[in-house]
Amino acid sequence: MLKYFDVIRTLVSVAIALVIAFLIIAMISDQPLETISIFLLGPISTTAQIGNVVEMSIPLMFTGLSVVLLFRSGMFNLGAEGLFFISGLVAAIIAIYASMSGFIHPVAAILAGSMVGALLSVIPGIMKAKWNADVLVTSLMFNSILSGIGLYILNYHLRDAAAFSNVSFKFQETARLANLIPGTRIHTGLILVLLCIVATHYFMYHTRWGYELRMTGSNRAFAEFSGIKTARVIITVHLIAGFLAGMGGAVEVLGMYSRFQWSSLPGYGLDGALVALLAKNNPLSVVGAALFLAYIRIGADQMSIMSDVPAELVSIIQAIIILLISAEQFLKMWKNRQLLKEAEKLG
Amino acid sequence: MDSFWSVLFSTDFAFSVLRVTTPILFAALGALISNKAGIVNIGMEGTMLVGALTGVIVSAYTGSAWIGLLGAVMSGITLSAILAYFTLKIKTHIILGGIAINMFASGGTVFILYLVSGDKGTSTSLQSKVLPNLHIPLLQDIPLIGPILSGHNVLTYVSLLAVAGVYYMLKRTPLGLQIRSVGENPQAAQSVGISVGKIQFIALLLSGFFAALGGAFMSMGYLSLFSRDMTAGRGWIAIAAEALGGGSTIGTFLASLIFGATNAMANALQILKIPSELIATFPYVATVVGLLVYAIVESKRKKRKKGI
Numbered sequence: 001m002l003k004y005f006d007v008i009r010t011l012v013s014v015a016i017a018l019v020i021a022f023l024i025i026a027m028i029s030d031q032p033l034e035t036i037s038i039f040l041l042g043p044i045s046t047t048a049q050i051g052n053v054v055e056m057s058i059p060l061m062f063t064g065l066s067v068v069l070l071f072r073s074g075m076f077n078l079g080a081e082g083l084f085f086i087s088g089l090v091a092a093i094i095a096i097y098a099s100m101s102g103f104i105h106p107v108a109a110i111l112a113g114s115m116v117g118a119l120l121s122v123i124p125g126i127m128k129a130k131w132n133a134d135v136l137v138t139s140l141m142f143n144s145i146l147s148g149i150g151l152y153i154l155n156y157h158l159r160d161a162a163a164f165s166n167v168s169f170k171f172q173e174t175a176r177l178a179n180l181i182p183g184t185r186i187h188t189g190l191i192l193v194l195l196c197i198v199a200t201h202y203f204m205y206h207t208r209w210g211y212e213l214r215m216t217g218s219n220r221a222f223a224e225f226s227g228i229k230t231a232r233v234i235i236t237v238h239l240i241a242g243f244l245a246g247m248g249g250a251v252e253v254l255g256m257y258s259r260f261q262w263s264s265l266p267g268y269g270l271d272g273a274l275v276a277l278l279a280k281n282n283p284l285s286v287v288g289a290a291l292f293l294a295y296i297r298i299g300a301d302q303m304s305i306m307s308d309v310p311a312e313l314v315s316i317i318q319a320i321i322i323l324l325i326s327a328e329q330f331l332k333m334w335k336n337r338q339l340l341k342e343a344e345k346l347g
Numbered sequence: 348m349d350s351f352w353s354v355l356f357s358t359d360f361a362f363s364v365l366r367v368t369t370p371i372l373f374a375a376l377g378a379l380i381s382n383k384a385g386i387v388n389i390g391m392e393g394t395m396l397v398g399a400l401t402g403v404i405v406s407a408y409t410g411s412a413w414i415g416l417l418g419a420v421m422s423g424i425t426l427s428a429i430l431a432y433f434t435l436k437i438k439t440h441i442i443l444g445g446i447a448i449n450m451f452a453s454g455g456t457v458f459i460l461y462l463v464s465g466d467k468g469t470s471t472s473l474q475s476k477v478l479p480n481l482h483i484p485l486l487q488d489i490p491l492i493g494p495i496l497s498g499h500n501v502l503t504y505v506s507l508l509a510v511a512g513v514y515y516m517l518k519r520t521p522l523g524l525q526i527r528s529v530g531e532n533p534q535a536a537q538s539v540g541i542s543v544g545k546i547q548f549i550a551l552l553l554s555g556f557f558a559a560l561g562g563a564f565m566s567m568g569y570l571s572l573f574s575r576d577m578t579a580g581r582g583w584i585a586i587a588a589e590a591l592g593g594g595s596t597i598g599t600f601l602a603s604l605i606f607g608a609t610n611a612m613a614n615a616l617q618i619l620k621i622p623s624e625l626i627a628t629f630p631y632v633a634t635v636v637g638l639l640v641y642a643i644v645e646s647k648r649k650k651r652k653k654g655i
Binding site (some may be wrong): 028076078127130131132134135136137138140141142143144145148149151155156186270273274277310312313314315316318319320322323324325327328329330 | 387389397433436437438439440442444445446447448449451453454455457458461462467557580583584586587590622624625627628632634635638639641642643645646
């Protein structure tokens with residue numbers, strides 16, 4: 001039982017959050033049972049709905065993976081938000097202005113977005129590694145700066161006056177990501193993110209680099225003492241995390257839209273922190289965590305369309321999950337009792 | 348360029364700087380107090396939002412702006428108490444706890460707004476009240492200064508008084524001393540009999556109190572209604588202002604004024620077709636540069652110490 005303590009705690013947290021959500025539904029809905037069943041079964045009712053869940057999970061996997069790397073190395077960096085946004089914009093610029101053939105065009109746009117993400121991400125990383133500047137505050141500042149710059153580029157240089165809202169010119173067809181499963185909008189970005197997840201898992205658990213990262217994360221001073229160049233580890237982690245967050249932004253823009261249309265930060269960066277938390281900072285678990293988050297969001301959307309409960313219920317569920325999962329002391333008593341029991345068995 | 352300067356050097360502009368600074372200043376003072384106690388409360392944005400909504404709802408149902416303000420403050424304190432319980436008692440990571448508060452607030456306020464008013468966008472259907480503007484006798488008749496300083500919302504004056512209050516509290520009262528010592532060295536504070544948990548709890552409650560005041564100003568002064576995500580990042584700006592202010596009360600006040608001025612400038616200069624998006628980023632860039640300089644100086648100082 002003890003081996004699975006983290007898993008159990010995660011499941012219990014999710015269960016408590018869902019029970020509270022059901023209680024809220026029961027209080028405000030005229031037909032509570034029907035509403036709950038829409039919320040729970042809506043996302044798997046049709047192929048299109050399942051497709052929606054998978055589509056929504058793709059950006060969550062990218063930012064979740066990016067945040068897993070940062071959290072695992074002990075960096076409380078919330079910059080994925082701004083990087084996702086600005087890299088999406090960079091990819092959009094290439095999708096609008098460059099002319100290339102069908103396969104090369106999205107590859108070039110995604111690479112450009114990822115590179116920009118990596119280069120911008122490394123600035124707070126260097127500041128942390130060299131001079132110990134607080135990475136949380138600098139990354140938050142970067143979010144605001146990148147959002148300002150991005151909106152300036154959108155409003156003053158990319159904006160299509162012929163469209164009736166604040167959106168960019170249309171992307172060229174060659175730049176859009178190919179559809180993977182007919183009947184849904186699932187695009188090739190899914191393959192890309194799964195490859196990234198497997199690669200990250202390999203590097204984190206089967207290479208020296210991953211070992212150094214994990215050591216730095218659990219105790220930087222000790223890692224430094226045992227000969228690991230922690231400054232280099234921190235800078236490398238920031239480069240890769242920024243690359244992944246940037247790739248996520250680029251893939252999302254090219255996979256889901258035909259114009260760039262974010263008029264503010266889209267929120268996937270902070271969602272990434274939630275995914276990382278649900279995944280217990282484990283790359284492979286990011287898949288399940290992102291799918292779960294996408295699932296309850298699509299369920300909530302369905303619920304708000306077909307019943308009298310608004311979709312924003314989902315943010316209450318998310319808040320409860322975060323508070324409980326990251327609570328070290330939550331269910332500790334139970335864990336201690338289990339420990340005692342095992343000790344008695346041995347003694 | 349003439350019109351640029353004429354916009355910046357008008358009494359209207361100076362007036363609007365104070366107005367725009369008010370919510371930022373409140374939240375920045377809140378962030379300052381919790382940071383002084385060694386806890387980073389990044390839930391400011393969410394706490395402001397909840398305060399703004401509660402003020403509107405309570406004032407609409409009681410018919411009194413003041414009871415609305417009281418409700419807003421209570422909601423902010425309650426939310427911070429929940430955050431404090433989770434972070435201090437059952438050890439939720441404080442940053443993740445702050446993220447939870449923000450997530451709860453951004454959707455939860457819309458959820459509650461919908462239940463109360465049937466609208467997901469604004470609270471126009473609620474007859475909420477507005478806190479009064481004060482016209483200060485004598486002061487308002489002084490040329491130049493009068494039109495800038497008089498006629499503000501009562502909370503704007505409260506925010507300025509709060510600067511003095513927080514300064515005095517941190518520097519001159521036992522509570523302030525305890526907050527600072529807990530923040531600087533919790534073990535040492537513990538060893539002289541200060542209850543670290545209790546002081547941090549109080550500091551978090553105070554940060555929620557100030558954030559809620561900022562939120563109440565947004566919906567009962569700056570505007571006369573609640574609209575979804577109306578704080579629009581001011582809670583994050585407040586955290587930046589606290590950082591730019593270098594952790595001092597006066598510094599936080601000045602930094603809040605700088606952020607307020609750039610926000611007001613961004614509003615004013617839109618008419619002149621100068622990109623407001625870029626102007627709005629200047630204070631953040633200044634904060635990053637400020638943090639960088641501070642970090643370099645600190646790490647050099649530490650290295651020198653080691654050298655001896």
